[in-house]
Amino acid sequence: MATATTTESAPRTSARVHVQKFGTFLSNMIMPNIGAIIAWGLLTAFVIPDGWTPNEKVATVVGPSIFYLLPILIAYTGGKLVYGVRGGVVGAVGVMGVIMATSDPLFIGPDGNAAPMFLGAMIMGPATAWTMKKIDSIWDGKIKPGFEMLVDNFSAGIWAAVMAVIGMFALAPILLKVIEWLGSAVQFLVDNSLLPLSSIFIEPAKVLFLNNAINHGVLTPLGIQQSAEQGYSILFLLEANPGPGFGLLLAYCFFGKGIARASAPGAIIIQFFGGIHEIYFPYVLAKPRLIAATILGGMTGIAINMIFDTGLRAPAAPGSFLAVLAQIPPGNYFGVILSVFGAATVSFLVASFLLKMDRSDDEGDLAAATAEMEEMKGKTSVASSMLVGSGAPHSGPINKIVFACDAGMGSSAMGASVLRRKVQDAGFGDVTVVNRAIQNLDDEWDLVVVHRDLADRARIRTPSAAHVTVDNFMNSPRYDEVVEVLRTSNGPGGAGGVAAPEAAATGSADLLPDDSVVLLGRATTRDDAITEAGQLLVATGAVDASYVDSMHEREQSVSTHMGNGLAIPHGTNEAKPLIRRTALSFVRYPDGIDWNGNQVKFVVGIAGAGDDHLTVLSQLGQVFTDQDRVAQLESAQSVADVKRILGQVASPTATA
Known part of the structure; x- marks a missing residue:
């Protein structure tokens, strides 16, 4: 009997994981373009005849944006996810057939509705890119030298045109029928006052991380079409209403116990104002009966919006109260705001009653529920990590680790160096550890290590990877956790692996001239120290003067504090053109400087024109x-002493 149960549960788990991955893929198509959708929503709210500030000329932008711009952007994004820029380009062309079919009477339904451009974009973009990738593989490596560009360009052009025709005559009519069925189903629920019943499916789906498939696969495309017709849509609030989760967490603040009660106030800020709904999922999983509170809260919010005939003009993404307020059209404020707080009130009352009746241990339940949530999701959540700590190990062998930072110039290089040494010393010499700028990441990595302030950006770029966040690059305890994860996923390792090849040592003399070393820095604040280190780079002719401004800009996005008294300020990735040659500067502050709450005694300014500074x-x-070498730097009496101490590791002996 037990065997049968195990055998039967495997397909269900596999199906759920596939649906989750599909939902994530849909989300990755929509989310990068939310800004464009919001721009369309704001233009619509202001300049259409019924808008806040009608303007006939500017209003001409509204129609083409919804019919052409947004579908093309979505198709391009979907194609790029599948096959890079090449896939994005052919995907954008492929969707044009579906778009143009909307103006042909052959494709106009009896109710006057046109073919759904957004669903067409979410299909044609990835489909065109995927088929293009398969076609390219047919003659990969078989083209004569000199003809590659010719073949690539013509094959892309021909296939994109073919897919546009297929989209027009094959996909558009099918999608029209699908959208009619879905629209009829929604209209049936509305006409019979049954739409609130959708919460019975939506709220449990959210907790199981199936919300992306429902929201971005069905509700958002339908909502955009409805909004284009009447100026707003209730569908944007079926899943994104923050009220049910807010009420649940508020109940935990008053009637929860242990870690659940202590963490609930912080979770409310993340959920209600930050829009990260996943933060409350473990609280439901800890006590599954509480799903009744979110369902009834969701039903209440939908019912209020139906009564007042209110909705949003565009998706509220992320699903925060602030995002909801930004998307409320004129005349809808009272109903929408009441729906949020009405949903929160009902959820709070039901959850409070259930929590008061419960006698189990919240702390143990929450820890187990968070682990269950992360297992279902497939990776650690930044939001949930605040509840019980670090995340679960990667589900398979880890062969490729990337240390990511904003620019890929300094922080990630140093962090990768420290982690690489630990990994190699543990006997995992075949595991690759490299550094990259976040904007250059793709979803090929098994494990991503990133500063906690950049975690959300890294997760968007690498949704399939496991993620580890750090705030101390030199001696973070998370590095030891990574090694333990490797032992769990890859095997025990050995006494000493084969070291990954590194660039040849260049020595510090060329990159760190004598007049770029200061033993007694004058600065007393973090910003002044950044300026002092940057001015040394300017003085040696390594960078333009405006590079110092980019160093300050970089510090605003994420701290360059490394740990062990070291900070390495450097410019943003966009500031690369300001660098004339690779150089370093070194400033010592014997009394220390407050660097975002950490004491820093050594500031190393970095300007990396290429990769030669990474070694x-x-x-x-x-x-x-x-620690011995750090102590030697603290007591160094001359520039020569500093360069000698730093030069110890630049010698062939040290790197051997």
Whole structure:
């Protein structure tokens, strides 16, 4: 009997995982274009004849945006996810057939509704890119030298045109029928006052992480079409209403116990104002009966919007109360706001009653529920990590680790160096550890290590990877956790693996001239220290003066504090053109400087024109993980002493 149960549960789990991945893929098509959708919504709210500030000329932008711009952007994004820029381009052309079919009487339904461009974009973009990828594989490596560009361009043009025709005559009529059925189903629920019953399916789906498939696969495309027709749509609030989760967490604040009660106030801020609904999922999983509170809360919110005939002009993404307010059209404020707080009130009352009747241990339940949630989702959640700590290990062997930072120039290089040494010392020499800028990441990595302030951006770029966040690049305890994860997923390792090849040592002399070393820095604040280190780079002619401004800009996005008294300020990735040659500067502050709550005694300014500075950064990482060498730098009496201490790791002996 037990065997049968196990055998039967496997397909269900597999199906759920596939649906989750499908939902994530849909989300990755929609989310990068939310800004464009919001722009369309704002233009619609202001300039259409019934808008706040009608303007006939500007209003001409509204129609083409919804019919052409947004579907093409979505198709391009979907194609790029499948096959890079090449896939994005052919995907954008492929969807044009579906778009243009909307103006042909052959494709106009009896109710006057046109073919659904958004669903067409979400299908044609990835489909055109995927088929293009398969076609390219047929003659990959078989084209004579000199003809590659010719074949690539013509094959892309021909196939994109073919797919546009297929979309017009094959896909558009099918999608029209599908949209009619879905629209009829929604209209049936509305006409019979049954739409609130959709919460019976939506709220449990959210907790099981199936919300992306429902929201971005059905509700958002239908909602955009409805909004284009009447100026707003109730469908945007079926899943995104923050009220049910807010009420549940509020009940935990008053009637929860242990860690659940203590963490609920912080979770409310993340959920209600940050729009990250996943933060409340573990609270429901800890006590499954509480799903009744979110269902009844969701039903209440939908019912209120139906009574007042209210909705949003565009998706509220993320689903925060602030995003909801931004998308409320004129005349809808009272109903929408009442729907949020009405849903929260009902959810709060029901959850409070259930919590008061419960006698189990919240702390143990929440820890187990968070682990269950992360297992279902397939990776650690930034939001849930605040509840019980670090995440679960990767589900399979880890062969490729990337250390990501904003620019890929300094922080990630040093962090990768420290982590790489730990991984190699543990006997996992075949595991690749490299550094990259977040904007250059793709979803090929098994494990991503990133500063906690950049975690959300990294997760968007690498949804299939496991993620580890750090805030101390030199001696973060998370590095040891990574090694333990490797032992769990890859095997025990050995006494010493084969070291990954590194660039040849360049020595620090070329990159760190004598006049770029200051033993007694004058700065007393973080910003002044960044300026002091940057001005040394300017003085040596390594960078333009405006590069210093980019160093300050970089610091605003994420701290360059490395740990062990070291900070390495550097410019943003966009500031690369301001760098004339690779160089470093070194400033010591014997009394220390407050660097975002951390004491820093050494500031190393970085300007990396290429990759030749990465070796020295790797070596600096080794210096500042060695307490003896840090002490030597603190007591160094001359520039020569500093360069000698730093130069120890630049020698062939040290890197051997």
